[in-house]
Amino acid sequence: MKKVDYIIVGDGYSGVFLAHQLIKNNKSFVMFSEGKKSASQVSAGIINPVVLKKFTTFWKAQEQIDFLKDSLKEIEGYTGKNYLIDAPIHRIFHDENEQKLWQKKSENSELINFLDKNFDHIEGVKNDFNTGKVNQSARLDVSGFFTGLFGFLENGSQLIKEKFDYAKINTIDSTYKDIEFENIIFCEGMGVKENPFFSEILVNANKGHHIKVKLSEPLSQNITIKKKHFLFPIGDVYFYGGTYDREQLHSHIDESAVEQLVKGLGEIYPYDFEVKEVNFGFRPTVKDRRPIIGKHNEHSQMYVFNGLGARGILNGCYFSKVLYDFIENELPLPAEVSMERFAN
Incomplete structure (x- = not known):
């Protein structure tokens, strides 16, 4: 025994x-x-202290970010590898009102360490109203x-x-x-x-799809771009996703979710791309x-x-x-x- x-x-x-x-x-x-x-x-693998729909944060966000970084250093001690990718999130603004809201929220004591006050323009994607960077955000090499x-x-x-x-x-x-x-x-x-x-x-299932795509014009920066969904490089392809669905919980790919992702990517990426892979999983939510x-x-x-x-x-x-x-x-x-x- x-x-x-x-x-x-x-x-x-x-x-x-x-x-x-x-x-x-x-x-x-x-x-x-x-x-x-x-x-x-x-x-x-997104590590993000900000709710990017409303530009708010959540309970113990800073403590969780700090604890994760310490834990990943400890894990590196016995695996020999660093799995933290320094690729901050850049949120594409829909319009000037979102810019103003971001600026206002960046003065909030809970958000001052997360919402960068300087706006950026990202080459290779549509961001007519620029983007806001989420400080302390990153990705995990999943x-x-x-x-x-x-x-x-x-x-x-x-x-x-x-x-x-x-x-x-x-x-x-x-x-x-x-x-x-x-x-x-x-x-x-x-x-x-x-x-x-x-x-x-x-706990309730929330089904999420993502696609991996080949971009005809690769992006010049290793960052994480967010508008409707997240876009970032993984090797020679790009991850784009994910969706949220509490209704269609069958164990196969939803074509409507794939269409939603293809449409969403097309709204920010002005060049051709090819879907190489589709994946989904069921998040346990409360x-x-x-x-x-x-x-x-x-x-x-x-x-x-x-x-x-x-x-x-x-x-x-x-x-x-x-x-x-x-x-x-x-x-x-x-x-x-x-x-x-x-x-x-």
Whole structure:
């Protein structure tokens, strides 16, 4: 019988950043990875402290940005690679009113460190009213990040590539097959709906598509451009996306979403382009846009970490430490993320 401090079920941002906390604190663990590409693994990797529709920020944005940068440096210490891409977001303004609103919001104490007061003009895309730069924004090298972390875990015999079987959990002995565990953390995204212990948590699927395109005239700057969607280079192609859909939740590509993306790109890119690839995933979202963290009411060794939504990188990184401190140091969960907030 193998003994571990933790079993992690799920291999998206929540599971991987939780694994980092366990590595930092010398805890033994295994992670179960089904082998399918999660919503995290096909995500854009945007690191953004600003809500770009309304030019507002969100709860603990600066703390999350700072914590992520520190965590990525720690991860570089054992993977040998830096997965942070310094490619700030440039938001294309629709009109002069948006320019004025940005300038006004940039004086706000919550936004002064995020909204750059100087406007830029970006060559190669339509931005008649210029763009505003989001300071402290960046991207994660998503493919490199997951490849690097999975490789590290595999080398340490901590990655188990198989579908987790809930029926094989013995809650009395705290065992799963031939593994004895102290704690088991379910980080499954929308897979939680199949989990008999936490299937009732209030997460809803939000389907997102993105396309990868070949631009006939490549952009001269390695930045992230945003109007309706995000545009940025990945190797010799460009990522453009993603959409948001809470209605069409079937497990295949929606042509209407692809059409929406092609049209959106055509509105800002004046040259020919070719769609090379289409991907989609299901983001686990919560109505108040904050994660869900908690302990099972009957089985005290079981926990859930879910509902990261569109800010999976920031939420997954920051709140993995909150969950770790809740379990190991008996620190209370903030009411804003505790699953008990939906108890009634």
